[in-house]
Each structure stands twice: as C-alpha cells, then as structure tokens.
Amino acid sequence: MEIVVVPDAEAVAEYAAERIARAIRSRSADPYRSGAVIGVATGSSPLGAYAALAARVREGELDTSGVTAFALDEYVGLDPSHPESYHSVIRRTVTEPLGLDPARVHVPDGTADDLDAACAEYERRIREAGGIDLQLLGIGANGHIGFNEPTSSFASRTRIKTLAPQTRADNARFFDSPEQVPVHCVTQGLGTILEARQLLLVAQGEAKAAAVARMVEGPLASVCPASALQLHRDATVVIDRAAASELRLSDYYEYVQERLPGGAA
Ligand code: GLP
Numbered sequence: 001m002e003i004v005v006v007p008d009a010e011a012v013a014e015y016a017a018e019r020i021a022r023a024i025r026s027r028s029a030d031p032y033r034s035g036a037v038i039g040v041a042t043g044s045s046p047l048g049a050y051a052a053l054a055a056r057v058r059e060g061e062l063d064t065s066g067v068t069a070f071a072l073d074e075y076v077g078l079d080p081s082h083p084e085s086y087h088s089v090i091r092r093t094v095t096e097p098l099g100l101d102p103a104r105v106h107v108p109d110g111t112a113d114d115l116d117a118a119c120a121e122y123e124r125r126i127r128e129a130g131g132i133d134l135q136l137l138g139i140g141a142n143g144h145i146g147f148n149e150p151t152s153s154f155a156s157r158t159r160i161k162t163l164a165p166q167t168r169a170d171n172a173r174f175f176d177s178p179e180q181v182p183v184h185c186v187t188q189g190l191g192t193i194l195e196a197r198q199l200l201l202v203a204q205g206e207a208k209a210a211a212v213a214r215m216v217e218g219p220l221a222s223v224c225p226a227s228a229l230q231l232h233r234d235a236t237v238v239i240d241r242a243a244a245s246e247l248r249l250s251d252y253y254e255y256v257q258e259r260l261p262g263g264a265a
C-alpha cells in the first residue's frame with residue numbers, strides 16, 4: 001500500500017485528481033483499448049477531487065468523452081429521481097461537472113423488483129466494460145468502503161446489505177430526518193472492489209484518523225472492511241495530516257515518499 005500524506009484537504013483533492021487524470025489519459029492513449037473505466041464514490045471525501053477534475057475538463061486539459069464510470073453503491077428503495085439517491089448524487093457531482101456521457105455512467109439499481117438479479121447484472125456490466133481501471137474510494141468512520149459494513153466478506157460481490165446504525169446516523173445530514181435514511185443498500189462487494197486494477201482511497205480530517213489507522217496499520221480483518229486494501233497490489237491512500245494523525249509509522253511513509261524509485265509520484 002502506498003501512503004501519501006499531504007498538508008490539507010485541497011492537496012488531497014489535487015493529488016487524487018492528478019492520479020485519476022493520468023489513468024484516463026493512459027487508457028485513451030492506448031489504441032487497442034476503449035476509454036478508461038473509472039469507479040466513482042459518493043460521500044463528501046471525493047468531492048474536492050471531482051471539482052479539481054472538472055477544472056481540468058473546463059480548461060481543455062482532460063478529455064473525458066470516452067470514459068465509462070461505475071458507482072460503488074445505492075440506497076434500496078429510493079427513487080433514482082430523489083435528490084439523495086446515489087443516481088442523483090453521481091449525476092450532480094460527477095457526470096455533469098466532468099462532462100461524462102450519461103449513457104456510460106452506471107449506478108447500482110436499488111429499486112428493482114429482483115434486487116439479486118440486478119446486482120448480478122451490475123457485476124456483468126463491469127466485466128463487459130473490461131473491468132475497472134481505477135476505483136476511487138472514501139472510508140466510513142467505521143472502516144466501511146462502498147457500503148461494505150464491518151464483517152463484510154473479503155470475497156463479497158455486489159449485493160444487498162443492511163446499513164449500520166452509525167452509517168445511517170452519519171448520512172442523516174443529507175435527509176430531512178434520520179428515519180428517512182434507507183435501512184438497506186446495494187453495494188459492490190469487497191471482492192468486486194479488489195478486482196479494480198488500481199485503488200485510490202482519499203480521506204480528510206481527524207474524524208477519519210482512527211479508521212485510517214485501522215485500515216493501514218491494523219490487522220487484515222473484515223471487521224475493518226477497508227483493511228482489504230492490504231490485499232491489493234496497487235492501492236494508494238491519500239490523506240491529509242489530520243486523517244494521518246493516528247498512524248504510528250508516519251515518519252516512514254514520509255521517508256518513502258521522498259525516495260520514490262524513479263522520482264515523485
Ligand atoms: C458513505 C458512502 C461511502 C463513503 C463513506 C464516507 O456512506 N457509501 O462510499 O466513502 O460513506 O462518507 P464521507 O466521505 O461523506 O465521510
């Protein structure tokens with residue numbers, strides 16, 4: 001795992017945007033493959049990265065026309081037109097500002113009559129697109145990624161999950177009242193996420209420091225789903241100083257970043 005500690009949230013956004021832009025450009029430059037396939041996350045953590053990417057698109061530095069995107073998760077039972085459905089959130093924060101083709105942006109279906117079949121179909125679409133090149137992730141205070149709550153299997157695939165009370169409370173700020181937060185969700189599994197070619201997790205602020213420390217330096221354990229990143233051969237964690245404040249080996253991560261083989265990342 002590569003640990004990159006930067007001074008503040010703005011630097012997290014810039015670093016992540018540059019990594020995503022690089023993944024998009026390297027795929028478009030490959031004549032034997034179609035455009036890049038990017039995994040996108042909801043939550044507040046990646047918003048800065050999306051804004052920094054949108055600026056590159058506006059300034060003509062980045063062409064996103066061939067990009068396909070897959071979201072991690074969706075609430076069960078919220079109509080896609082609901083402003084807090086992840087269909088709406090992804091449209092507002094990713095599809096529109098980055099100028100993506102809406103037909104190439106996929107979000108799990110949380111309103112299907114047969115949710116199991118819809119989840120299997122989502123997995124099929126990811127495979128058909130050639131797999132995800134880079135998956136952007138945030139982390140929940142309880143260590144979840146996507147909506148893979150504690151004790152999610154490392155082998156799990158896209159499926160229905162019950163949201164942890166803490167996650168519902170954390171997300172209540174987006175709804176008029178806490179009871180309106182759906183109880184169930186569909187989420188890519190940890191096994192699905194681990195198949196992406198690159199993982200890029202962003203976290204900012206002290207509220208994430210304990211979860212970040214468990215993910216990076218804790219044991220590999222499904223009780224901290226984000227510890228699954230330890231199994232991936234190309235996972236990068238980009239955090240600000242506040243989110244890094246509970247890491248024990250910060251000096252070592254800094255030492256490594258100053259001596260990257262072949263120059264800076
Ligand atoms: C949400 C999302 C996750 C996100 C996490 C943290 O519920 N399903 O994908 O990473 O919780 O959210 P935030 O970035 O707002 O702290």
